Amino acid sequence: MTISHSFLRSVVLSIFLSFIAPILLTITIFISLLIVGCFPGVTALTLTSTNHIKQFLAVFGNGCPLQGLLVISITCSLVGALFDTYAFYRYQTMRGN
Known part of the structure; x- marks a missing residue:
């Protein structure tokens, strides 16, 4: 049972983006309130x-x-990784592999 490179790349990317999203949202809110x-x-x-x-x-x-903020970001990254893993699993089972 091998893990494909595209799956690993997808999971790492989803972890990174899910970690950065709450941080950017919070910074955007603070900057808009400052303005x-x-x-x-x-x-x-x-x-x-x-x-x-x-x-x-x-x-x-x-x-x-x-x-x-770091706790919320880490939690979001975990949820993003779980969602990406689920989507990969569903894609594999729907495809018939």
């Missing part, structure tokens, strides 16, 4: 929003938002 915070009148709203996001991430990171 919106430059407008007068919404500074308090953006500060409150960033504090809530940091508290949410701190729940998963044992008090540290960065660790929470």
Whole structure:
């Protein structure tokens, strides 16, 4: 039973992309809140929003938002790998191999 190179490449790529996606999403949210915070009148709203996001991430990171973001990213990468493995398995069984 050999594992094909295309399967390994696919799993590694899905792990990498699933790990990077939550990080990029969080960075995008923080940057957009930073830009919106430059407008007068919404500074308090953006500060409150960033504090809530940091508290949410701190729940998963044992008090540290960065660790929470890493935990969420690692979990997403595991789910991405499992989904890719399932899709490969379904493709093989549907094909008849």
